[in-house]
Amino acid sequence: MPPTRNYIDGEWTDSESGDTFETVDPAAPDDVVATYQESTAADARAAVTAAADAAAEWASTPAPDRGAILKAAGDVLADRKAELTAQLTREEGKTHAEAGGEVQRAIDIFHYYAQKTRDLGGTVKSSSGGRTNLYTREEPVGVAALITPWNYPIAIPAWKIAPALAAGNTAAIKPASLAPGPAVSIVDALDDAGVPEGVVNLVTGPGSTVGNALIGHDRVDAVSFTGSSAVGGTVYDLATDDGKRVQTEMGGKNPTIVTESADVEAAADIVAAGAFGVTGQACTAGSRAIVYEEVYDEFVDAIVDRAQAIDVGPGDEYGMGPQVSADELQSTLEYIDVGVEEGARLAVGGEALDGGRFGDGYFVAPTVFGDVAPDHRIAREEIFGPVLAVLEVGGFDEAIQVANDVDYGLSASILTRNHTEANRFVEEIEAGVAKINEKTTGLELHVPFGGFKGSSSETWREQGDAGLEFYTIEKTVYENF
Known part of the structure; x- marks a missing residue:
């Protein structure tokens, strides 16, 4: 050619x-x-x-x-x-x-x-x-x-x-x-x-x-x-x-706040789509789930199930494709190592995938970390791979503080049935795109797009x-x- x-x-x-x-x-x-x-x-x-x-x-x-x-x-x-x-x-x-x-x-x-x-x-x-x-x-x-x-x-x-x-x-x-x-x-x-x-x-x-x-x-x-x-x-x-x-x-380090009133199974579907869609290689990818303590354990179990259910392989046949290059794959794996070293709990994934249908491709398993602290690097730095950090919070005020306490402000979401929480979220979130009961990814072409802060x-x-x-x-x- x-x-x-x-x-x-x-x-x-x-x-x-x-x-x-x-x-x-x-x-x-x-x-x-x-x-x-x-x-x-x-x-x-x-x-x-x-x-x-x-x-x-x-x-x-x-x-x-x-x-x-x-x-x-x-x-x-x-x-x-x-x-x-x-x-x-x-x-x-x-x-x-x-x-x-x-x-x-x-x-x-x-x-x-x-x-x-x-x-x-x-x-x-x-x-x-x-x-x-x-x-x-x-x-x-x-x-x-x-x-x-x-x-x-x-x-x-x-x-x-x-x-x-x-x-x-x-x-x-x-x-x-x-x-x-x-x-x-x-x-x-x-x-x-x-x-x-x-x-x-x-x-x-x-x-x-x-x-x-x-x-x-x-x-x-x-x-x-x-x-x-x-x-x-x-x-x-x-x-x-x-x-x-x-x-x-x-870039972005986009949060999804999962509240006590959210349907946990539906929330897991939404967060998984935002975190693992396009192999996490989107500036709007939902890389942080900030979850109320009342539903935290249930949510972690549900999101682990979603990650395990993803069929990884070549994009022409499977549900999640590879990372774009060896460098991008290596960067993701290094962040996974950082998460483990910082004391976060590796709930699922975390490994490169090779052999069989993966061959020598740049594949990594969808990865979920639980027990992540707000000061952990995996909760603050953009990874650009299918890695989700799950943080536990006591309620809305702590959730919004954690969501805003990063250098980025591109896309953010809240999953709630509480009208007051939804409206406070729109007012208080430091992000160029604010979504209610939706994944952080996905944009309409006829409305403005852009971020705050380092985004x-x-x-x-x-x-x-x-x-x-x-x-x-x-x-x-x-x-x-």
Whole structure:
């Protein structure tokens, strides 16, 4: 299979380096999925130059015409859904159902923002003087550099690319090297849909080279990043030092509070879905269950049963797939060791899975720790694997204090029949997403998404109208007639 190429100024091109890198199936690491360009800073600069040169013409294209291209791209993705689902499962490791859901989300995002282009424009205000039209215009920011992660390799590129293009910006995107294929497929769909040359550009390769070159380029006006908190802080500093508009969405240590009034069996189902879905590799994964003492023992027994019932194996056949890489698996196993060393009780799981259907894949058993203290590292640090820490509390006040006493604030949930508890939770939780009687994962595409504290730069939200706001700037017009 020939290497996948970069997409710059409407052409599929090789990197100037001549070097390539491979991705592998995390369920079977000897299986090479695809080969990509090991790009250089020069390739990144070429992508930005193409985007900048195309910016004025794309910005002047009527918004509904831009929307028509987005709609056509969404239709292409829909026609290729089965192929894209298989690609995502092989390269990232999600189960077939999870991958299919993510591909559908990307399709829906393109169709959503295609329609939103008809709402772009501005507002009309009444002037305090006569014979004056007073109104605003929404205009594109310019060139957007988009840096996306491997854990949602088609949905996150979609929710950055679609609003950027809808608002009239041009873009240069660098997908994560562990799973760049789905982002390449999005760009291929846009190419087939007739996107003009230079409007969208894609460069694969290392973040330290390609990503930094994109962020630091003086013709880039806005930077959108999703990834780890450590890298996100560096991205934010680099972008803001140059005066660029920037949004960063990063990690989470997301709690689910299980109250005395909750149905324990239903609560175990909800917490298990949030903790072990997508192999725990989601920034919104529910990695902490904060449980009232009255139902603590019953809940631990129930969640252990749920973990034991999960059928782990290759994503095309089983209910929980592998971790994405050997490094991610090793990191999870190290955190499991930390939990044991700190004195938490390993209730179930905790081991790598190999042999038989697991082969040499990056599999780990769904893991539950009981008797976790709030100061344990497994209760405070993002693990990014299928590991749940269960903490016992005496009631609501202690639960909310424990929930908030971490450096993150992305998604949080409470399971309760008590209306007062539910409303106090919404008021007092320090999180960008607050859910009542739902898992911490799962997002609607038409409402804002983002976190508090170390989960986000707290500058701009993504998705829905908020996604368009990041990519537009307002001009106020006074027309005296």
